[in-house]
Amino acid sequence: MKYAFPKGSTSVIVPVFIQDSSSTTGAGLGSLDQTSSIVGGYLRPGSTGVALAVDENVTTEGTYQAPSAAGKVRIGTPANMRTGTYELHLHNDLLASGADAVFITLGGASNMADLVIEIQLTDVNLNDGVRGGMTALPNAAADANNGLVTGDGSVTLTAGVGNRPSVDATALGGTVQSATDLKDFADDGYDPATNKVQGLLLCDTTTENTDMVGTDSAALASVCTEARLEELDGLNLPFDVAAVKADTTAILVDTGTTLDAKIDTILADTGEIGTAGAGLTDLGGMSTGMKGEVNTEVADVIDTDTSGEPAQGAPAATASLRKKLDWLYKVFRNKKTQTATDWKLYDDAGTTVDSKATVSADGTTATKEEVVTGP
Numbered sequence: 001m002k003y004a005f006p007k008g009s010t011s012v013i014v015p016v017f018i019q020d021s022s023s024t025t026g027a028g029l030g031s032l033d034q035t036s037s038i039v040g041g042y043l044r045p046g047s048t049g050v051a052l053a054v055d056e057n058v059t060t061e062g063t064y065q066a067p068s069a070a071g072k073v074r075i076g077t078p079a080n081m082r083t084g085t086y087e088l089h090l091h092n093d094l095l096a097s098g099a100d101a102v103f104i105t106l107g108g109a110s111n112m113a114d115l116v117i118e119i120q121l122t123d124v125n126l127n128d129g130v131r132g133g134m135t136a137l138p139n140a141a142a143d144a145n146n147g148l149v150t151g152d153g154s155v156t157l158t159a160g161v162g163n164r165p166s167v168d169a170t171a172l173g174g175t176v177q178s179a180t181d182l183k184d185f186a187d188d189g190y191d192p193a194t195n196k197v198q199g200l201l202l203c204d205t206t207t208e209n210t211d212m213v214g215t216d217s218a219a220l221a222s223v224c225t226e227a228r229l230e231e232l233d234g235l236n237l238p239f240d241v242a243a244v245k246a247d248t249t250a251i252l253v254d255t256g257t258t259l260d261a262k263i264d265t266i267l268a269d270t271g272e273i274g275t276a277g278a279g280l281t282d283l284g285g286m287s288t289g290m291k292g293e294v295n296t297e298v299a300d301v302i303d304t305d306t307s308g309e310p311a312q313g314a315p316a317a318t319a320s321l322r323k324k325l326d327w328l329y330k331v332f333r334n335k336k337t338q339t340a341t342d343w344k345l346y347d348d349a350g351t352t353v354d355s356k357a358t359v360s361a362d363g364t365t366a367t368k369e370e371v372v373t374g375p
Contacts, residue, residue, distance in 0.1 A: 004120040007097040011064040014088045015078070019113040028084015029112055033057060034075055040106035040115075044099035054106060058089060067091045073106075088117075095121060309334070312347065312354040313373045330354075343368055 001016060020029035032038065038054035051071055058065055058076025067074050067089060074089035094102050104117040124132040131137040142148045286294075307322065309330040316323070335350040336343070338359065345355040353374030360367050 001116065002118045002120070004122055004126055005095055006125045007095070007099075007121045007123060009095045010092045011066070012090050012092075012095055013062070013064055014090060014117060014119075016086055016088055016115060016117065017082075018084050018086060018115055020084070020111050021113040022111045028082055029109070030083040032075065032086060032109055032112070033077070036109040036112075038073075038075070038106055038112065039108045040104065042094055042102055042104045044094075044102050046099060052104065052106065054088070058087065061087070065089055070094065095119065097121075309348060310354075312352070312375070314355060314371055344374065345371075 003014060005012060018029050018032060020027050023029075034055050034057040036054075040052045040054075041049045042052055043049045052073055053071060054073040054075050056065075056067055056072050056074040058074045061076055061078055065074055070091045070093040072091065076087045076089070078085055078087055090104075094104070100121055102119045102121060104119070105114060106117075107114040124134055126132070130141060131139055138146050138148060140146045142150050307326055310323070310326050315327045319327075331345060334348060334354075335346040337346075338344070340361070341359060343357045343359050344353045346352060347354045355371050356374050357371045358369040
């Protein structure tokens with residue numbers, strides 16, 4: 001039984017057929033497993049033989065399970081196969097690089113004919129249709145991007161000078177051409193003696209070019225129009241400059257004469273305001289209407305505007321009149337309790353102590369300390 005795998009292959013499963021030595025028809029031997037005492041060995045050319053024991057089973061058909069050691073082989077029975085068909089799971093060491101083949105011999109089970117397995121270890125992958133597993137070749141199909149170049153005919157590259165191939169240029173007609181013969185592609189031919197194309201000799205000293213005649217006038221005509229030239233006319237340009245000078249003079253008059261006078265006026269008015277303002281002592285009395293408006297606003301603050309009671313805390317030593325009145329109203333209105341040692345002021349709901357103070361009595365004097373925050 002022969003197989004071929006690339007060197008260094010891993011997770012290899014080998015299908016085998018084991019014959020019944022007692023059969024005269026070449027029938028297969030069934031019911032073999034890891035307990036059937038199958039033994040043997042493997043040999044890699046250049047090395048000594050290594051003992052093998054087929055004493056480990058395969059739990060899942062077709063799924064590789066590594067043997068526990070290089071000298072172990074797993075055996076399983078595939079479904080739907082003829083009697084005598086088995087799958088052997090080989091250790092990776094058997095197919096490691098370093099040898100061109102591995103030979104395996106197995107036997108020892110009752111009525112088992114000796115089994116010989118020959119595995120060729122190749123430098124190529126016979127199942128790789130692109131480059132056969134050879135990394136020196138591009139991993140792409142021929143003529144594809146990054147693939148090998150192909151051609152319809154034979155191509156030969158001959159070693160030349162300086163590591164450059166020696167090639168001839170072939171003309172469109174199919175005849176061999178030298179570099180000098182390329183003059184046929186110029187208008188009147190190339191002269192190697194003068195290094196010039198015959199039809200272009202005047203390029204050394206161009207003295208005449210009829211192709212460009214008239215283009216200079218066309219360029220000037222596109223820029224120097226009649227309207228633009230009139231702007232530089234002897235009658236127009238002096239007047240334009242004179243107008244600029246007149247405008248400049250007007251600017252000087254406005255900024256140097258008129259503006260100074262206006263600034264002086266502003267300074268004088270400002271001085272009068274300062275003098276009059278310094279002497280103002282009263283508004284000369286409020287009118288009856290003004291007094292009525294002030295009275296209305298004050299009455300609104302006292303009779304209409306409202307404020308909530310102070311939050312939990314201690315009254316400040318320095319507070320606005322309104323805050324002081326709010327604290328007095330809260331003490332007057334809200335729930336209070338007092339024991340022999342504590343005075344407590346509650347919130348609007350009467351459940352939380354917002355402020356408190358320590359009280360004491362010595363039989364003569366009752367003392368209430370400064371109010372602090374609750375609870």
